Amino acid sequence: MTTIDTLVSARWIITVNDDNEILENHSLAIQNGSIIDILATQEANNKYQARQSHQLDGHALVPGFINSHTHAAMNLYRGLADDLPLMEWLQEHIWPAEQQHTNQEFVKTGTQLAIAEMLRSGTTCFNDMYFFPDETAKTANEIGIRACVGLIVIDFPTVWANDADEYIHKGLQLHDQLRHQSLVTTAFAPHAPYTVSDAPLQKILTLSEELDIPVHMHIHETIGEIDDAVAASGKRPLQRLSELGAISPKLIAVHMTQLQQAEIDLLATDACHVIHCPESNQKLASGLCPVQTLIDAGINVALGTDGAASNNDLDMLSEMRSAALLGKIATMDAQAVNASTALRMATINGAKALGLDTITGSLEVGKAADITAIQLDSIETQPLYDPISQIVYAAGREQVTNVWVAGKQLLNNRKLSNIDEKTLLADVAQWQQRVSTI
């Protein structure tokens, strides 16, 4: 018998490997944070002596979800301004609130709340874009969740920096600080084509090449963004970005609800990644991303919740369902974005977009033990003819029972390991009071 750290056995292991293999009554053997073996539970019990052993009958194990686009700290603005279009929502509600309230402490509490919510719904990695990314990185590290922290850049001054150069400078400093972290990586995060001009974008593209990190940007979110750009410059934003050399496998292009065929061809040829945010795109009436068309063109499409202020949750189970449902309406094809595709978007495709697919995104030997256990034997997911169907179309976040990141158990029978819920909720209540009394 070999002694290992952890053995997790379950009714189903949904690997999300290249063959979409589903294993029944199998186990994951975990040592030093990594999956070192996947084998039948009966064999596993003979072969391994585990310090921690979990027998999860009626459960499916899936790769921990990757939320490929969010603004974690904005959880503190959840429900502050609903039922408004993007620009009115941003300019009249969110930006003024941010100018008045967002600071280091705000980002700390907001990010803790977001991480608590994400772990409780099975997310083990998030791709963030917000002010005070140093605080986001610190909070993620302390709790032990995987994150790709956006080094935000905007032309105009905010609470975080005064001009593009300062944003970039502070970003580089943070990137340097995080170099030796295993859980937290970085991406440049120029906010959007309409908020970042050519000079800083060129600088970012050069640095992204040099440092080998992705560029994470909102692009073609609404028709208004495109109309304004065309009116001002005669160019659609994607054309401008293409001329700047931004369309590449390093680009994480978020939203993309407005796409012409030639643009889809360009994205495919230049192998950039698209992040689909179906709930945010609906809530802000931004438009329909043609997900299945993009996938058919060979483009890697992953899934994000966007921030809680425009969703209003960070629940990747419900986001998968929304992606599967909306994807059918977007193409008027009931076979589009099937359950298996939605699950890949929420896991391995996100890992690919963040450049983390050798580390996470599927349950395979050699990858980190980033694992989510979902209980499927309750009323809401019975009977069960297909576990992936149940997960995408019927399971709720309350059925996520256990979550591991790099082998560390962060959710244990629905209880968070590294977050004190009472203290967190008390801190959140204080922010609610401050934000309410604008």
Place this chain on the structure above:
Amino acid sequence: MTTIDTLVSARWIITVNDDNEILENHSLAIQNGSIIDILATQEANNKYQARQSHQLDGHALVPGFINSHTHAAMNLYRGLADDLPLMEWLQEHIWPAEQQHTNQEFVKTGTQLAIAEMLRSGTTCFNDMYFFPDETAKTANEIGIRACVGLIVIDFPTVWANDADEYIHKGLQLHDQLRHQSLVTTAFAPHAPYTVSDAPLQKILTLSEELDIPVHMHIHETIGEIDDAVAASGKRPLQRLSELGAISPKLIAVHMTQLQQAEIDLLATDACHVIHCPESNQKLASGLCPVQTLIDAGINVALGTDGAASNNDLDMLSEMRSAALLGKIATMDAQAVNASTALRMATINGAKALGLDTITGSLEVGKAADITAIQLDSIETQPLYDPISQIVYAAGREQVTNVWVAGKQLLNNRKLSNIDEKTLLADVAQWQQRVSTI
């Protein structure tokens, strides 16, 4: 002090009355199944001595949700065939399965499962359409949930009847049996324009007038339905129904994803009710119901989950969210189908459609105590700037803690009162095995 049956006190009471009043720190006084008083909790504690008293801090009380279109027993086909268009799904999967498996026992277990799921997500009343409606009525009555049971009619033979006359005859018998039931009412349920011919429809319309019960029907669900009708008869189904005199305040028209302006005018003039099923319409790629346009035209629009085989859950919280989100995309207006509208669709509008709005659908003195308590002080719904926003855009079914129907508590701290979960799940497992081995 007056002695009463039950006093339920909560942080918020969201009345869904005509003024959309939200009361803070108020109580509902319940006697003989009805709400007899709504008053400040402090006053209530001085005025009433209750046999059962519930102090629900951090909770909102809402009217129990009304699921205005479902096929409860189809819960046993949950996830049997996903990612398929309506006619292929019906003709190649659902109808063959029904022919082989659906019987009285199937409907009993399936309906129990559906009711368990509905109560656990805050639904207190459902409008059903399925075979063996006698069994559905019996099961609803035994558990104590409110239901409007559809007296199904189809031209062709099924497990329930051999021809339209037999369907109607069996329906009338059931209507007669249920005359003195307070919880279970009936509606005629001719399946769809493409499955019911003129003669039985005329008979149904005459009987519906005479007996004063609604007519519940799938109409204009897909473009295919309309194309086929136009090809066969030169008429769109709504035109045919209008000529038959079917468009009236008694008509509960389900789906309605394909509507021309003249048809919307007709529906408004003749005051029929539309039931919107956003998740089913997306899953089967049926189309987009222009909900806000219908509401602006003065049409009463309520909300349904459809059956679990095309959704795949019966969760009205998630259905409200889907309606609010999809409603914005359908009209490309972020202000369309706001949170408050979605909540009305899921409660009072459903009661109006079913002709039950003097009995249920809002929390008002004189109405039945059909109440759902939702806990809002957990991580997923904090901070809280607006309780209706939290319920529609962020709350999950697991936050439904207590449910009362006609004053009887059917869910108590997440535990079902009148359903043995273990026995139910064992019965469901047996059906799963039978259906799996087609």
